[in-house]
Amino acid sequence: MVLYCVYIELYYYSNYNTNRFFDPEENLNYYKNFSVDNNVLYLVYNNKCRIPNLDIYNPDVLPFMKKRKFRPCTDKGGQLTYIQTVGNQNTLIIDYTKRNYYAIYGKISCCYSVVHRRKHNDNSYLIDNCTHFEKTAVLNSTIQFLIVKCERVFRNGRKKIVYAKAHAIITTKHKIRKRLDSFKQNDTTQPISVLMIVFDSVSRLNFYRAMPKTANYILSKGWFPLRAFNKVGLNTYPNIMAMMTGYNISQVQVKCNNRNPKRLDKCPLILYKYRGNGYVTAYGEDDSSINSFSYAGPGFLVKPTDYYIHQSLNDVSLQDSQTKLMFNNLENSGLFNKSIVIFMSDHGMRFGGYRKTYSGWLEDRLPFIFIWLPDWFRKKFPTAVKNLKLNENRLTTAFDLHLTLQDILKKSGRLKEATPSLACPKCKSLFEEIPFERGCEDASIDFEWCTCNGFHSIDNNIFGIDGVAEILVKRIQKILSKSSETRKLCKKPSLKSVIDVRESQLSTATVKFYLVTIEIDPSGKFEGTIVKTFIKGKNSFELKGDVTRIDSYGTQSHCIHTKYYKPYCYCKEKL
Known part of the structure; x- marks a missing residue:
């Protein structure tokens, strides 16, 4: 049983008012690969809340729409190095079939440096001296992160770096295996793994515009969209913490102030609840310089999860085709058969020319979210599935999602009672029916973030x-x-x-x-x-x-x- 959260700083389409990296050859036809049913005028319509259902090609968005070209991190030759795991033994290997893409002539010389997180500091790390290796290197079982650099060595002795790659290594730890085994002995039902993939700054409508291939894939597979998922805070931190704790930003600042590492470590994150109930937990972000927990402070003293990963997700592309490929690979691996997958964003775009429009105002507050349920879960919990379907066009928030994550633990037989959201006493798990007559006050959405006002x-x-x-x-x-x-x-x-x-x-x-x-x-x-x-x-x-x-x-x-x-x-x- 695994809880794995991946947070990706998505610079793809992060700023509509710049042409940097745009492909001038492309035009609006790219976006017409995807269409959304706009037969209804409102996503939500009741006496307390009226959220308009804007067209994804609303006139005020058209001047800002251009496709950005995907630029891979590496040469077209692909990855020169990879990690092979057999049992609990990891080996770093040079793929010599890719060698000629990096150095047709001359010698390739590679070395690796182990990366260590400094004790009691989220924002600092140590990099060991580079250790030379030929073809393969058997790695110490304690290594979790390393950086490989390869140079092309010319006949005159001159050297040029032609390849650099960071590797994250997941090794089963003895204490984790012991925890899994001890809980497994008492299981009376099938535990549910959870995978969360969070893209930064992508609204529901911009997801359809910018990533039509991924959107078509997700909707064709029967994922559940939440069309009126309203953010509860300005930027990433309050929205992520609402999901992790059920607190609003004022409560977070008192109980979990990230400028005080001791307080942040004692914050009742859902990550701790999963780990305390026999799950393996992992959390990863693709850019440690703007980490959600340490951007404005020192972060955690102790790693909050069993595996805490930074700057190692460079295989998860920010481009439409590559994201669709990622989901294809996850599906083919069998992960979708045993895991609930939550694919979402924290908020829409907060800056740029488009943000100054009314559509931009609305989209900033309505990020995208889709939920995948395994077939066996749908059969075992039909009422939960029915309610989730009903909630697709109800006003929902990260507070509801926090309760949903607890509900998954209950349905896994690992948690007896969920802890109510301190910020939102009326909020519910998304597997329960959200009231039709629900407004921002009921959902604990502050007025400035509320989309119900029309x-x-x-x-x-x-x-x-x-x-x-x-x-x-x-x-x-x-x-x-x-x-x-x-x-x-x-x-x-x-x-x-x-x-x-x-x-x-x-x-x-x-x-x-x-x-x-x-x-x-x-x-x-x-x-x-x-x-x-x-x-x-x-x-x-x-x-x-x-x-x-x-x-x-x-x-x-x-x-x-x-x-x-x-x-x-x-x-x-x-x-």
Whole structure:
């Protein structure tokens, strides 16, 4: 029984407003390989929630659509080295059938360096000196990561690096085998393995646009989509932690603050619950420099899973055909027969030209998610399957997914009772029916991330909009005034222009909600929700939630070090 989570920083289609790596020969025809049924106007429609069902070729997305060309990490010759495992013995092997792709003439000289995670530090590692080897190298059983480098050696003695590859090695550990065996003795039902594959920053609609081959494969195989899966926080961390803990970001900061490694290690992650109930656990990300748990802090003191992998997932391509091939390989390996697979994203794109459109606003909050259930599971738990099907067009969140992961443990006979979500007491496992009349308050989605409001365009001059926009500017000014560093180094912002104003269709005669997008001077585009309340003949305005930056700030805030302030700061020295 395995719980394996893979988190991939997906730069493929990460920024619509740049042409870098785009193929100018391609056009919209690429995307027409996939179509979505748009016969219904809403994904969710009830008295509390109305989420519009946008066309994937909505007019405001068309100017930003171009196909990006896949560029493999290695030469067309493929991988020069690989790991062969027999029993518990790992051997590093040079594939000499690929040799000529790297050096037609001259000698190939290869060496490997073992990579060690520094004790009590997620952000630091040691690399041993490079050990030369010929053809094969029998590896020590304790090695988990290594880097291979190969040089072409010319006749005059000159050397040139022609190949570099990182290998992650999964070896069965004695204590893990002992744990598996001890739980297996008491099993009365078939345990269910879980594989989670998470792509960063991909909305449901952009998944269909950018990856039509993968989408067609998934839907043709009978996966379950959740079309109204709403994010619960700004970026990766709050959304991943909601799934891992059932906490919202305020609770996470108190109970699991990732700037305090001792506290993060004691955080009740679902990973610990699986390991404590006889599972082998693994977690991997493809870029340790922006690791979900250590991006803004030191991360874990002790590895949170049995296998904790970084920068070793370079075989999982970010290109459509390669991702489809990955799923084909997983299916052919038999993994789909014994595992529930959850393929998802944490949120949509948060920056770029497209993000400034209404479709971009909506897509940022509606990431894609698909769930695969093995055939035997469908037969054994028909009610769970029926409910999951019903929930495809119900408002759902990562809090529900957290409870689903616990429910899998219950259905595996390993957990008696699930722990309710602290952030969302009303949330349920996705194997239970989610209420039809469900709104953001019921699902514990803060107003600023809620897609239930159905905003539509209005005239920017319908009321004193500049005065209302100043509420957003004052909020940014207040944030920058909290730190002596930002007061000293950052330019005080002012309103440059009002870009867009939209009103919620759930507004009433006395309470109206407006989505306001502004540009500030010297630089930055932000959005926020303003609530207009009419009481006793007077209008009052207040900011609901917080302001969110929707364009990239790059190096504008390089003069400060606290990540929280970076979206708001423009360094005075750059003026």
